[in-house]
Amino acid sequence: MAIIRTEKLTYKYSEGTPFETTAVDHVDLEIEEGAFIGVIGSTGSGKSTLMQHLNGLLRPASGKVIFDGMDIWADKSRLRDIRFQIGLVFQYPEYQLFEDTVYKDIAYGPANMGLSESEINERVLEAARFVCLDEQQLSQSPFALSGGQKRRAAIAGVMALRPRVLILDEPTAGLDPMGREDILREIKAYHRETGCTILFVTHSMEDIAKCTQKILVMDHGSVFCYDDTAAVFRRAEELEKIGLSVPQITKICSRLRERGIQLDDNIYTVKEACRQLAECYNKRKAGGTDA
Amino acid sequence: MSKQIEVQNVRFHYTDEEGNRLSGDVLKGVSLEIEKGSFTAVLGHNGSGKSTLARLINGILVPTEGTVSVMGMDTRDDDLIFDIRRHVGMVFQNPDNQIVATIVEEDVAFGPENLGIDPQEIRKRVDDALRSVDMYDYRLHAPSQLSGGQKQRVAIAGIIAMRPDCIILDEPTAMLDPRGRREVMETISMLNREYGITVILITHYMDEAVKADRVVVMDDGNIILDNTPDKVFTKPELLQAVGLDVPQASELLWELKNAGLPAEVNAIDEASCVEAVMKLFD
Numbered sequence: 001m002a003i004i005r006t007e008k009l010t011y012k013y014s015e016g017t018p019f020e021t022t023a024v025d026h027v028d029l030e031i032e033e034g035a036f037i038g039v040i041g042s043t044g045s046g047k048s049t050l051m052q053h054l055n056g057l058l059r060p061a062s063g064k065v066i067f068d069g070m071d072i073w074a075d076k077s078r079l080r081d082i083r084f085q086i087g088l089v090f091q092y093p094e095y096q097l098f099e100d101t102v103y104k105d106i107a108y109g110p111a112n113m114g115l116s117e118s119e120i121n122e123r124v125l126e127a128a129r130f131v132c133l134d135e136q137q138l139s140q141s142p143f144a145l146s147g148g149q150k151r152r153a154a155i156a157g158v159m160a161l162r163p164r165v166l167i168l169d170e171p172t173a174g175l176d177p178m179g180r181e182d183i184l185r186e187i188k189a190y191h192r193e194t195g196c197t198i199l200f201v202t203h204s205m206e207d208i209a210k211c212t213q214k215i216l217v218m219d220h221g222s223v224f225c226y227d228d229t230a231a232v233f234r235r236a237e238e239l240e241k242i243g244l245s246v247p248q249i250t251k252i253c254s255r256l257r258e259r260g261i262q263l264d265d266n267i268y269t270v271k272e273a274c275r276q277l278a279e280c281y282n283k284r285k286a287g288g289t290d291a
Numbered sequence: 292m293s294k295q296i297e298v299q300n301v302r303f304h305y306t307d308e309e310g311n312r313l314s315g316d317v318l319k320g321v322s323l324e325i326e327k328g329s330f331t332a333v334l335g336h337n338g339s340g341k342s343t344l345a346r347l348i349n350g351i352l353v354p355t356e357g358t359v360s361v362m363g364m365d366t367r368d369d370d371l372i373f374d375i376r377r378h379v380g381m382v383f384q385n386p387d388n389q390i391v392a393t394i395v396e397e398d399v400a401f402g403p404e405n406l407g408i409d410p411q412e413i414r415k416r417v418d419d420a421l422r423s424v425d426m427y428d429y430r431l432h433a434p435s436q437l438s439g440g441q442k443q444r445v446a447i448a449g450i451i452a453m454r455p456d457c458i459i460l461d462e463p464t465a466m467l468d469p470r471g472r473r474e475v476m477e478t479i480s481m482l483n484r485e486y487g488i489t490v491i492l493i494t495h496y497m498d499e500a501v502k503a504d505r506v507v508v509m510d511d512g513n514i515i516l517d518n519t520p521d522k523v524f525t526k527p528e529l530l531q532a533v534g535l536d537v538p539q540a541s542e543l544l545w546e547l548k549n550a551g552l553p554a555e556v557n558a559i560d561e562a563s564c565v566e567a568v569m570k571l572f573d
Contacts, residue, residue: 042468043438147337174384174465176336176495178534203468206539243470248498248539248561255565261572270539274546281552281571 003033003165003197004054004086009063011049023049025221026063031165031199036191038208038229039201041218042243047201048091050218051167054199055086084113087163091170093154097142102133102153105142109161127156130190132182148179152186159190165197166190172207180204184211209233209247209268217244230266249273295457295489296325296348296379301357303343317343319512320357327456330483330490332500332520335509336534341493344509345459348491349379362456377406380450384462386442395437395445396421396430402453413452420448423486424478440471444478451482457489458482464496476502497524497538501559508533524559540564547571 011024024046031037041047052058053065056072056079065072072082090096099105106127110120128138131152137145142153155171168187172180188211191198199216202208208215208229215232217224219242225232232239236246236254246268253267262280267273303318318340325331335341346352347359350366361378364371380402383389392398396417403413421427424444434442443463450458460479464472476499483490492503500506506523508516510533516523524530527537527545536542540558544567547554552571558564 042470043440174462176534177497177536178336181536203472205469243468245469249543252540252543252561252564252568255561256568259565259569261568270542270546273543274550277543277547277568277571278550278552284572 001033002030003068004031005029005066006050006053007064007066009050009053009065010061011046011053011058012061013049015061022221024053024060027221027223029216029223029226031197033164033197034195035214036188036198036212037200038212038215039199039218040203040205040208040215040244041224045218045242046221047216047218048169049221051088051169051199051201054165054167055083055088057083057088084109084161085163086165086167087158087161089155089158089166089168089171091173093157093171094142094147094150097150097154100141101139102128102142102145103138105153106138106156106160109157113161123160123162124156127160130159130193131156131186148175148182151175151179152183155183155187162194163196165199167199167201169201170203171200172202172204180207187211205233205245205247209250217242230268233268234266293327294324295327295362296323297358297360298323298344298347299358299360301344301347301354301359303340303347303352303355306355316512318347318354321509321512321514322357323507323514323517325457325489325491327489328483328487329505330480330503331492331505331507332503333491333493333507333509334495334497334500334535339509339533340512341509342461345381345461345491345493348459349381350375351381377453378455379457379459380453380455382443382446382450382458382460382463384465386439386446386466389446389449390434390442393433393435394430395426395432395434398434398445399430399448399452402449406453416452416454417448420452421445423451423482424448425474438471439467440474443467443471443475447475447478447482451488455488457491459491459493461493462495463492464494464499472496472499497536498560500524501538508535510534521557521559525556527556544568 006027006029009024009027013021013023039047053060067082097105103124106124107120110123142150172183212229215229216226233246233250239246249270250268253263253273257263263276299322301318301321302316304312304316305314307313333341347354350372353367359366361375364375366375390398391401399417399420400413403416421430424447426444464475479490480502482488494500501520506520507514524537524541530537538559540560541556544554544556544558548556555567558567
């Protein structure tokens with residue numbers, strides 16, 4: 001069942017001025033409950049603007065956002081509650097850390113929900129566990145943490161809301177490979193354990209290939225395609241044309257196929273490429289027939 | 292080839308205004324020579340000291356111990372700092388923090404204007420710089436309406452207009468989409484190849500580092516590897532141990548080898564990886 005649906009969602013920046021631009025243009029979308037969806041698109045394709053509509057930060061110029069079967073703008077008194085249920089982690093969220101300890105920063109959201117001390121405590125510890133911050137780090141100032149740790153503390157602040165949908169806007173941007181890997185692993189584990197619906201916006205095709213089941217591709221404010229990860233990466237040429245790309249391993253496998261190696265046309269991880277190549281190799285060695 | 296930049300036994304820690312130590316040693320005795328016209332990539336996880344090294348090279352920071360000299364000029368000499376900065380330009384991660392004017396060409400002119408260059412010469416340099424990064428058609432646009440990749444190329448043009456011999460880029464593509472990354476990388480390679488500008492590129496993207504002719508890997512304030520890309524990226528265990536990865540091209544060969552296939556881990560890009568795999572099927 002769809003947890004979020006949009007109907008002809010349209011948004012214009014600087015509406016009514018000579019600079020008017022349509023950032024999101026009649027988007028119809030269905031997000032399945034529990035899915036892990038990657039969102040890609042070049043700068044200015046409307047992906048961040050679209051995400052900011054999903055929890056009511058932006059109000060559509062026309063069209064609807066439907067959460068749990070109800071138009072989120074139908075009753076404004078519900079909006080606050082909706083923002084707790086659809087958590088949004090902005091780009092470079094660590095710039096928004098402000099409390100004097102990491103603990104207090106993570107507790108800020110749950111405290112605003114009006115929860116009891118013990119419930120807040122439970123949620124802070126749970127969220128900290130998801131992002132692998134220990135108790136000693138919780139008592140430190142956020143500014144004493146490394147870049148990757150700060151980023152994870154900021155993500156924990158949103159996880160502590162126990163949202164039903166977690167939207168992450170470029171959570172790995174600017175991190176080193178290990179920092180990226182840590183965050184990806186933690187988000188995957190979070191998805192597995194909580195069953196929360198995840199929307200993951202990124203410019204890294206390699207990152208998206210590692211964790212998502214489905215990819216939403218935005219281009220010029222419209223949905224370019226919305227399909228299974230393998231099906232999307234099969235369209236390498238079209239993706240290049242709209243300023244995107246496919247993982248390097250997908251390009252390598254496509255060249256190997258052209259050279260006569262029998263690989264599937266939907267490989268997007270090194271692991272899968274290795275498995276299929278080893279299979280081809282062993283078959284060839286055993287049978288002496290064509291690979 | 293001649294040495295353009297010499298870093299000798301540099302140790303560095305941050306201090307406050309009174310000279311009290313604020314950090315541990317960020318650099319622990321680093322020595323590095325950069326040849327004129329070379330293209331060097333510097334890798335290392337966050338906190339490994341690579342950005343500090345970059346800031347030492349154009350004199351934003353000065354070493355606690357040891358020396359840094361640019362074309363023979365010591366960065367500790369305050370009288371030389373403007374000369375040094377004219378020789379070594381720096382491009383940072385976030386294009387929005389580097390653009391100062393409201394029109395593209397005015398932004399590019401900002402640097403040369405501050406060097407007190409003749410207005411006619413500035414006009415020429417601005418046009419040349421914008422052409423070289425392929426942004427001439429946008430010279431009258433507002434930077435705010437450009438894409439990230441375009442803004443970053445304007446920032447690079449602003450540096451080129453000062454006619455530096457060397458450009459240091461500190462993660463210039465970290466905030467860009469795939470097209471922006473391609474545009475900026477093509478611009479950097481072209482400046483090095485066609486204008487002979489020395490390039491020092493700090494990056495977290497292994498596929499970018501592969502384009503350099505030398506890769507320096509930093510870890511915990513030391514240089515732990517310094518070699519050509521094909522030597523560095525065919526050592527996945529070592530790189531992974533210091534929190535880095537290798538391009539998927541070499542990762543695939545490494546995985547095949549681990550799976551018991553007689554694969555040679557010698558490729559760092561798509562083309563050479565395809566050839567290495569095809570060898571298995573010969």
